[in-house]
Amino acid sequence: MPDRGFPIVLSADRSLMAAHPLLLDGMAASAQSTAWPANLIWPLIARPVASGGVRAHQAPLGVRRVESALTVGDVSAGEMIVAAPERIEQAIGPATRIVGLSSGDPLGMGMTSTTVTGIFGGRPVTSARFQKLLERVRRRLAAVAPEARVVLGGPGVWQARENDEAERALRDLGIDHVVSGYCEANIAELFRQLRDGASLPFVLEGQGVAASEIPPIRGASVMGLVEVSRGCGWGCDFCTLADQPMIHLDEETIVADVETNVAAGVANVSLTSEDFLRYGAAGRSVNPRAVIHLLERLNRVPQLATLAIDHANVVSVAAFSDEELAEVRRLLALGRDTWRPWVNMGVETACGELLRSASGTVKTHPHDPGDWGQLCREQVLRLCRADYLPMVSLVIGLPGEQAEHVEETIRWVESLVDEPVSIVPVLLTPVRTGARGRVAAGDLTRRQWDLFRLSMATTFRRLPSLYRQHHRAAGVGLAGRLFKQILGQGYAMRWRYALWRRHRAARS
Ligand code: SF4
Numbered sequence: 067m068p069d070r071g072f073p074i075v076l077s078a079d080r081s082l083m084a085a086h087p088l089l090l091d092g093m094a095a096s097a098q099s100t101a102w103p104a105n106l107i108w109p110l111i112a113r114p115v116a117s118g119g120v121r122a123h124q125a126p127l128g129v130r131r132v133e134s135a136l137t138v139g140d141v142s143a144g145e146m147i148v149a150a151p152e153r154i155e156q157a158i159g160p161a162t163r164i165v166g167l168s169s170g171d172p173l174g175m176g177m178t179s180t181t182v183t184g185i186f187g188g189r190p191v192t193s194a195r196f197q198k199l200l201e202r203v204r205r206r207l208a209a210v211a212p213e214a215r216v217v218l219g220g221p222g223v224w225q226a227r228e229n230d231e232a233e234r235a236l237r238d239l240g241i242d243h244v245v246s247g248y249c250e251a252n253i254a255e256l257f258r259q260l261r262d263g264a265s266l267p268f269v270l271e272g273q274g275v276a277a278s279e280i281p282p283i284r285g286a287s288v289m290g291l292v293e294v295s296r297g298c299g300w301g302c303d304f305c306t307l308a309d310q311p312m313i314h315l316d317e318e319t320i321v322a323d324v325e326t327n328v329a330a331g332v333a334n335v336s337l338t339s340e341d342f343l344r345y346g347a348a349g350r351s352v353n354p355r356a357v358i359h360l361l362e363r364l365n366r367v368p369q370l371a372t373l374a375i376d377h378a379n380v381v382s383v384a385a386f387s388d389e390e391l392a393e394v395r396r397l398l399a400l401g402r403d404t405w406r407p408w409v410n411m412g413v414e415t416a417c418g419e420l421l422r423s424a425s426g427t428v429k430t431h432p433h434d435p436g437d438w439g440q441l442c443r444e445q446v447l448r449l450c451r452a453d454y455l456p457m458v459s460l461v462i463g464l465p466g467e468q469a470e471h472v473e474e475t476i477r478w479v480e481s482l483v484d485e486p487v488s489i490v491p492v493l494l495t496p497v498r499t500g501a502r503g504r505v506a507a508g509d510l511t512r513r514q515w516d517l518f519r520l521s522m523a524t525t526f527r528r529l530p531s532l533y534r535q536h537h538r539a540a541g542v543g544l545a546g547r548l549f550k551q552i553l554g555q556g557y558a559m560r561w562r563y564a565l566w567r568r569h570r571a572a573r574s
Pocket of ligand 1: 301308
């Protein structure tokens with residue numbers, strides 16, 4: 067460790083950078099508010115990543131990608147460090163010129179955050195942790211490197227672009243610049259200019275590279291996250307990825323990133339994409355052969371313990387045959403006879419006409435919006451029959467939502483309660499400038515809370531066995547598994563009580 071610190075220090079707060087065994091654990095940990103008993107629970111559910119002194123053994127995937135892009139851009143390993151957030155002060159010294167921090171939710175404006183705080187009160191753990199880290203960074207910089215710049219990047223940067231108030235809030239917190247979007251093509255040059263003291267605007271426009279030029283990561287990622295595709299481009303009004311076309315990483319890069327994780331002892335890997343089933347396809351189509359070929363390659367990586375995916379679109383599931391879905395499941399099982407992969411699907415509402423009026427026909431295309439509820443139900447059931455656990459997300463309070471739309475979605479959920487499915491609602495928060503509506507928990511009617519409670523009941527019923535199976539396969543010890551199960555039961559009770567109170571207090 068140089069006495070004078072590193073010129074470039076990269077890190078993230080614990081809500082993005084913790085030693086979660088699985089993506090499932092990271093999702094649960096980041097969906098917390100600071101309301102009681104968060105302070106007691108947080109250190110137990112988000113343990114620090116291992117570090118060799120200050121250098122973190124695992125880092126968020128985006129931080130790893132920036133590290134690689136800087137290396138490609140001729141920044142030497144000795145000039146930068148990916149630091150564990152708990153020890154970031156030790157990485158910062160008089161030589162430090164840039165502290166690059168990643169955040170998924172710097173101002174607590176994300177949909178999950180606003181839903182959780184709307185129900186439980188407190189602040190989102192994501193923004194609270196980030197702001198705490200930032201405070202420590204600013205204090206340290208003031209003491210040893212007052213000229214250094216603090217640069218924010220990561221999936222939560224859209225919040226800085228929302229309005230002048232958001233930008234002011236970030237400046238007040240001590241952010242000097244934000245890097246917007248993917249930035250492998252110009253991050254090294256931007257950092258070089260900042261190091262030379264150039265005066266640059268608050269928002270720095272990142273430039274991505276072609277999929278074939280995305281540099282492989284050089285160290286393990288948190289939760290073994292490995293990027294399969296980026297962007298989506300379907301244009302849903304309420305989504306940050308609406309106008310970012312989907313590109314697919316080369317199979318070689320994906321395999322290399324999986325191997326890097328496994329070599330570093332991170333044997334539980336999660337493949338991330340907004341629509342895994344679209345891997346290797348052009349536009350909105352699917353290419354099952356490419357998906358299966360990728361998974362076959364990954365099945366040959368020695369020592370890989372578990373393999374998860376995150377999202378798939380309903381219409382992509384519909385475009386896969388039963389046999390293809392079964393083959394994907396078999397390959398995700400990595401040779402296990404019994405294995406239930408989970409997959410997140412954005413249904414949003416059972417009413418296609420509402421979805422169409424709220425965000426256009428993009429989501430349902432090429433199907434008739436009038437068939438949306440039926441289509442979603444059929445695809446959920448196909449996945450259940452193929453031994454997946456679909457995790458369905460719903461959005462409550464889409465612009466124009468009326469009582470009859472809520473009733474339609476309630477009936478839709480009721481038709482699935484006996485199936486192995488988890489349904490999770492969120493309250494609408496516009497995440498794009500110009501998008502309509504924002505729904506506060508206090509605005510919901512009793513029937514909307516009924517929908518919330520009915521949906522969450524499926525989640526509380528189905529998730530314990532999923533966690534049990536996946537934790538066992540991931541090598542979590544008996545004590546750890548029991549602890550998580552007990553905690554999960556306590557968490558479910560807390561949710562039930564909070565939802566009951568909300569329901570009681572709601573207007574009819
Ligand atoms: S399909 Fe999903 S990821 Fe794509 S724009 Fe719509 S909500 Fe976003």
